[in-house]
Amino acid sequence: MAARTVLITGSNGLLGDKVLARAVGRYRVTGISAAPCVNPEHGDFTFRQVDIRDRDAVMRVMHETRPDVVLHTAAMTNVDGCERDPETAWAVNAMGTMHLADACVQTGARMVLLSTDYVFDGEHGPYREDDRPRAISAYGRSKLAAEQTTAATCEDYAIARTSVLYGWSPHARTNFVTWLAGELRAGKEVKVVTDQTSSATLADNLADMVLALGEVDAQGTFHTCGGDWLSRYELALRIVRLFQLDGGLIIPIETAELRQPAPRPKHSGMVAERILEATGVRPLSTDEGLAAFKRSWKAARP
Ligand SMILES: NC(=O)c1ccc[n+]([C@@H]2O[C@H](COP(=O)([O-])OP(=O)(O)OC[C@H]3O[C@@H](n4cnc5c(N)ncnc54)[C@H](OP(=O)(O)O)[C@@H]3O)[C@@H](O)[C@H]2O)c1
Numbered sequence: 001m002a003a004r005t006v007l008i009t010g011s012n013g014l015l016g017d018k019v020l021a022r023a024v025g026r027y028r029v030t031g032i033s034a035a036p037c038v039n040p041e042h043g044d045f046t047f048r049q050v051d052i053r054d055r056d057a058v059m060r061v062m063h064e065t066r067p068d069v070v071l072h073t074a075a076m077t078n079v080d081g082c083e084r085d086p087e088t089a090w091a092v093n094a095m096g097t098m099h100l101a102d103a104c105v106q107t108g109a110r111m112v113l114l115s116t117d118y119v120f121d122g123e124h125g126p127y128r129e130d131d132r133p134r135a136i137s138a139y140g141r142s143k144l145a146a147e148q149t150t151a152a153t154c155e156d157y158a159i160a161r162t163s164v165l166y167g168w169s170p171h172a173r174t175n176f177v178t179w180l181a182g183e184l185r186a187g188k189e190v191k192v193v194t195d196q197t198s199s200a201t202l203a204d205n206l207a208d209m210v211l212a213l214g215e216v217d218a219q220g221t222f223h224t225c226g227g228d229w230l231s232r233y234e235l236a237l238r239i240v241r242l243f244q245l246d247g248g249l250i251i252p253i254e255t256a257e258l259r260q261p262a263p264r265p266k267h268s269g270m271v272a273e274r275i276l277e278a279t280g281v282r283p284l285s286t287d288e289g290l291a292a293f294k295r296s297w298k299a300a301r302p
Pocket of ligand 1: 009010011012014015016033034035036049050052053072073075076077092096101114115116117143161162163164165166172173202205
């Protein structure tokens, strides 16, 4: 049966905004986020300002809206912020997910949880769906707990792990691609690490995968990321080529030089093996994703 009512958590965020834009008109949609609604232009949907740390508020919105599917994109996503404040990271990412998982069981909803390649330690990437996770940061541990809670609680669920999200949205905070393109266009030097690999993912492509996962009966974990495995430095060079920017402004460095609070998995990134067969949505390559990003970026800033 096709889903008719969808609840999107984190509808103000980069991914949530893309999911919302696609869902409105196809489903009866409720968006929830911590702050007031930033994207009413998407049309006919209901917005509720809900902090997912508040169990009663989560239960209330779930019982009142009775969604067939919850697309749970909300999270505390600032990796260093999570390291500095692990209690809040745990409360939002682990406990908030537990509240939604419990509510899904009570109301009979399917849960699609967004997760991350930061559940892995980065020793042996790229990772497949059945590789054993071992998180090395507060963010990674809180998201791994969210995965475990979902798997242990929900009768009908999919976990969608993604990696280094990028995309254009007038509402979203800066991501690696918008930051790099913006700095280089302004003629500024930027430091980019050579020793972290990932599978950069276009938010629009991920939104298609997430909505499709809401529709199918497939259970378990799915890697929903871009189709390549590149260092940040190589990704930066692809952006330079596509936007015809000055690559001489990029200074290659190693992660340790950044002295960030949270350790990063070095050889992270994933192989997306199951998603195409489960949903029919193909993960885009980096070059395909960046080309699509460029089209939306140019359309928005002619
Ligand atoms: N960004 C990446 O590179 C990346 C990589 C791997 C996995 N992921 C995962 O992908 C998902 C989407 O990421 P994103 O980049 O789209 O995130 P984002 O832009 O940072 O948006 C996160 C959303 O979560 C909401 N939120 C945060 N705390 C909340 C709370 N206590 N109660 C209710 N809502 C809350 C925020 O609401 P307000 O805006 O209203 O405050 C925001 O709308 C996340 O689950 C993330 O862990 C992201």
